[in-house]
Amino acid sequence: MPSLPPETTTAAQLAIRTAVAGDLVAITALYAREVDENVATYEYDTPDEAEMTRRWQGVVAQGYPYVVAEWDGAFAGYAYAxxxxxxxxxxxxxxxxxxxxxxxxxxxxxxxLLQRLIDDCTALDLRQMVAVIGDVTNAASIALHERLGFRTVGVFQGLGRKHGRWLDTVQMQLALGTGNESSPQGE
Structure with missing residues (x-):
C-alpha cells in the first residue's frame, strides 16, 4: 500500500497526525472510559496498554491509517481504519x-478525524468504508457519519448486550473514490 502523509493541520487549534507509541497511554485511557461507561463498543473487559499497543501495531502493520487529534497540543481523540x-x-x-x-x-x-480516515483510505485505493455504530441511541456518531456522506444500510436489532440491556447496531456505508464502479489497482 502507498504511504500516507505524516500530518495534516485542519485548524489553528486542531492537529491530526499519525499515532505513535507515545500516544498509547492516552488512547488506552479514552478507550477504557468507553468500555466501562458507554456502549459504542460492546467490549466488557477493559484492555490494558499492552493489549492496546498490540492492537495498534496490528492495524499499522496491515497498512491502515491510525491517527490522533490534538487540541492546542492536548490529546483530544483518535481514529483508525x-x-x-x-x-x-x-x-x-x-x-x-x-x-x-x-x-x-x-x-x-x-x-x-473521520475526514482524515476517509482521505487516507481513498488514497490507499480502498473502496468502501463501513461504520458499525453501537446502539441507535448514539445520535452523535450517526449524525457525524451522515454529515460526511455515509448512509444507513441496516439496523441489527438486539445484536449485542451490555450494561444490562439489548443494543441495536447501526450499519452505515460510504463509497470511497469510485467505489464499486471500477476495479481497484493491482487486482
Missing part, C-alpha cells in the same frame, strides 16, 4: 473507529 472482515474478497473495505475525549466534544474533532 481496520479490516472490515478477514476474507480476501473484503480487502477493499474498511471499518472506521472514532473516539473523541469528552472534554473536546463539539469542536469538530470527530469530523476532522
Amino acid at each position: 481496520s479490516s472490515y472482515r478477514s476474507r480476501e474478497g473484503y480487502r477493499w473495505t474498511v471499518e472506521d473507529t472514532v473516539y473523541v475525549h469528552p472534554h473536546f466534544i463539539g469542536r469538530g474533532i470527530g469530523r476532522a
Whole structure:
C-alpha cells in the first residue's frame, strides 16, 4: 500500500497526525472510559496498554491509517481504519473507529478525524468504508457519519448486550473514490 502523509493541520487549534507509541497511554485511557461507561463498543473487559499497543501495531502493520487529534497540543481523540472482515474478497473495505475525549466534544474533532480516515483510505485505493455504530441511541456518531456522506444500510436489532440491556447496531456505508464502479489497482 502507498504511504500516507505524516500530518495534516485542519485548524489553528486542531492537529491530526499519525499515532505513535507515545500516544498509547492516552488512547488506552479514552478507550477504557468507553468500555466501562458507554456502549459504542460492546467490549466488557477493559484492555490494558499492552493489549492496546498490540492492537495498534496490528492495524499499522496491515497498512491502515491510525491517527490522533490534538487540541492546542492536548490529546483530544483518535481514529483508525481496520479490516472490515478477514476474507480476501473484503480487502477493499474498511471499518472506521472514532473516539473523541469528552472534554473536546463539539469542536469538530470527530469530523476532522473521520475526514482524515476517509482521505487516507481513498488514497490507499480502498473502496468502501463501513461504520458499525453501537446502539441507535448514539445520535452523535450517526449524525457525524451522515454529515460526511455515509448512509444507513441496516439496523441489527438486539445484536449485542451490555450494561444490562439489548443494543441495536447501526450499519452505515460510504463509497470511497469510485467505489464499486471500477476495479481497484493491482487486482
